[in-house]
Amino acid sequence: MHPKNHSILVVDDEGSLCASLATLLRTAGYHVTSAGSGMEAFQALKHQQFHGVLLDLNLPDTSGHEVAGLLKEHHPDTIVIIITGEPSVESAIRALRNSAYDFIRKPFDPDQLLRTLERGLSHRETKLQLRASEERFRQLAAATWEGIFTYEEGKIIEVNDQLCSIFGYSENELRGREIFDLLFDPASIRPVSPTVEGQYKLFTATGRRKSGDVFPAEIRIRSLQYPDQSISVAAVRDMSDIYKAVREQQKLQEQLNRSKPLRLLGEVAGMVAHDLNNIMTGMYSCAELLQLGLPADIQCSEEVVFIQQAIRRANSLVQDLLFAIRGAAAQKRPENINKIVSAYFTSVEYHELQKRYPALEIKAELHSDPASVLCSDPHISRLLTNLVNNAAEACNGRGTVTIHTGNGHLQKDDNCPLLQEGPHVTLAVRDNGPGIRIEDQEKIFAPFFSTKELGRSGTGLGLTIVKQIVDDHGGCIELHSDDSGTEFVVYLAEHRSGDAQLSCLTDPAATKGADGLSARRQY
Numbered sequence: 001m002h003p004k005n006h007s008i009l010v011v012d013d014e015g016s017l018c019a020s021l022a023t024l025l026r027t028a029g030y031h032v033t034s035a036g037s038g039m040e041a042f043q044a045l046k047h048q049q050f051h052g053v054l055l056d057l058n059l060p061d062t063s064g065h066e067v068a069g070l071l072k073e074h075h076p077d078t079i080v081i082i083i084t085g086e087p088s089v090e091s092a093i094r095a096l097r098n099s100a101y102d103f104i105r106k107p108f109d110p111d112q113l114l115r116t117l118e119r120g121l122s123h124r125e126t127k128l129q130l131r132a133s134e135e136r137f138r139q140l141a142a143a144t145w146e147g148i149f150t151y152e153e154g155k156i157i158e159v160n161d162q163l164c165s166i167f168g169y170s171e172n173e174l175r176g177r178e179i180f181d182l183l184f185d186p187a188s189i190r191p192v193s194p195t196v197e198g199q200y201k202l203f204t205a206t207g208r209r210k211s212g213d214v215f216p217a218e219i220r221i222r223s224l225q226y227p228d229q230s231i232s233v234a235a236v237r238d239m240s241d242i243y244k245a246v247r248e249q250q251k252l253q254e255q256l257n258r259s260k261p262l263r264l265l266g267e268v269a270g271m272v273a274h275d276l277n278n279i280m281t282g283m284y285s286c287a288e289l290l291q292l293g294l295p296a297d298i299q300c301s302e303e304v305v306f307i308q309q310a311i312r313r314a315n316s317l318v319q320d321l322l323f324a325i326r327g328a329a330a331q332k333r334p335e336n337i338n339k340i341v342s343a344y345f346t347s348v349e350y351h352e353l354q355k356r357y358p359a360l361e362i363k364a365e366l367h368s369d370p371a372s373v374l375c376s377d378p379h380i381s382r383l384l385t386n387l388v389n390n391a392a393e394a395c396n397g398r399g400t401v402t403i404h405t406g407n408g409h410l411q412k413d414d415n416c417p418l419l420q421e422g423p424h425v426t427l428a429v430r431d432n433g434p435g436i437r438i439e440d441q442e443k444i445f446a447p448f449f450s451t452k453e454l455g456r457s458g459t460g461l462g463l464t465i466v467k468q469i470v471d472d473h474g475g476c477i478e479l480h481s482d483d484s485g486t487e488f489v490v491y492l493a494e495h496r497s498g499d500a501q502l503s504c505l506t507d508p509a510a511t512k513g514a515d516g517l518s519a520r521r522q523y
């Protein structure tokens with residue numbers, strides 16, 4: 001999505017801020033129109049359709065909420081981002097009712113504003129795609145041609161041209177033949193509606209073409225009574241394109257549904273995160289001072305440690321929430337995936353995990369010559385940390401977690417729309433825990449979804465952040481799980497340039513050679 005095609009309306013009565021915002025947005029490639037009052041904004045909206053509006057709530061002649069209300073009624077496809085110096089819960093709720101996409105407090109970071117605007121415009125595109133998908137679905141359903149055939153006692157009497165086209169047979173090849181010998185798998189036929197006298201019966205089945213290909217089919221059957229015989233008429237629809245359109249629509253709807261909880265939480269979290277961090281810092285400092293002042297034999301020292309741990313979990317939740325909502329600037333450069341994995345074994349997170357789970361084994365099986373990837377080292381490190389933490393908790397701290405890297409060549413996959421076809425580097429984390437239930441696997445990346453005990457295992461955002469980082473890198477993540485364990489496999493596009501690939505590490509304690517042997521780092 002390139003900003004050069006997007007027009008933005010900036011509505012703010014502060015002339016200097018309005019000019020600064022216009023300069024920032026034009027530099028980023030947007031077409032910008034400025035308005036210093038509500039009336040100027042109304043006039044601009046009469047003459048031009050905007051993709052997004054940056055709207056101040058305090059205008060000299062009207063409330064920003066009135067402008068937002070007009071946009072909701074007459075320009076529902078325009079993304080509205082509220083910018084204000086006096087945020088309140090009441091104004092945030094009112095903005096939400098007027099379908100504002102986000103709520104930013106002045107003063108704000110320019111990069112944060114640009115990221116929020118880009119996400120908003122992406123959200124707008126998804127909504128438009130969903131609407132277009134629904135329209136295509138309606139048109140496809142209305143225009144689908146049906147194959148018709150008549151039959152008696154299971155033998156085909158007459159067929160139309162469309163049926164021949166669907167199944168690949170000629171009329172002569174079908175007349176007099178048994179239906180189930182050619183057209184359908186008998187075991188796949190399922191009634192959809194109950195039989196009602198005088199009406200058609202609806203079935204689903206698996207159709208079989210002359211070529212041997214199979215496809216989902218819908219069959220409507222009705223009996224016709226004649227003086228000398230009783231025959232049946234069947235109408236057959238090839239549902240392949242319709243099912244594909246439905247799946248596309250469902251994916252877009254799921255994408256919108258996933259974005260809603262994080263967006264709503266972001267509007268609240270963005271306003272209270274700073275205050276919460278100040279409160280937690282004071283509480284943690286007081287707990288430390290209290291611990292230092294207690295004699296070693298005082299029994300309540302364990303309670304003080306418990307307070308500190310609770311504060312750390314609360315702080316982690318706030319930071320994860322902000323990361324999941326706003327993301328972070330990801331400056332990408334060519335990196336060796338083995339270097340990132342090896343750095344993990346010297347990280348604070350690794351040592352804390354080893355302290356928490358002393359019986360847990362974490363080992364690396366690294367490819368001897370991985371291709372380089374264009375990525376953000378801090379983000380991929382966080383991705384790896386979250387996957388390892390998740391695997392450790394799945395093992396209950398007593399199993400084995402294996403980090404694996406490799407090279408491969410992948411084809412385009414409908415399940416991974418961001419995946420680029422071609423050579424890829426893989427980063428996999430697997431454990432030998434009990435596995436993830438099938439019914440939980442589809443929800444595994446949803447915000448705050450967890451199968452673990454509430455309040456005892458992380459923030460519930462670890463895998464959400466993993467998915468967000470993978471998407472930001474144009475990659476794909478797959479989940480494989482059964483009762484022998486779980487594996488998450490991340491695919492990142494190989495970085496291709498005129499430079500030679502980055503040489504991999506040769507540390508025998510961290511690198512796996514062609515013979516497949518691995519070693520565990522000892523600390």
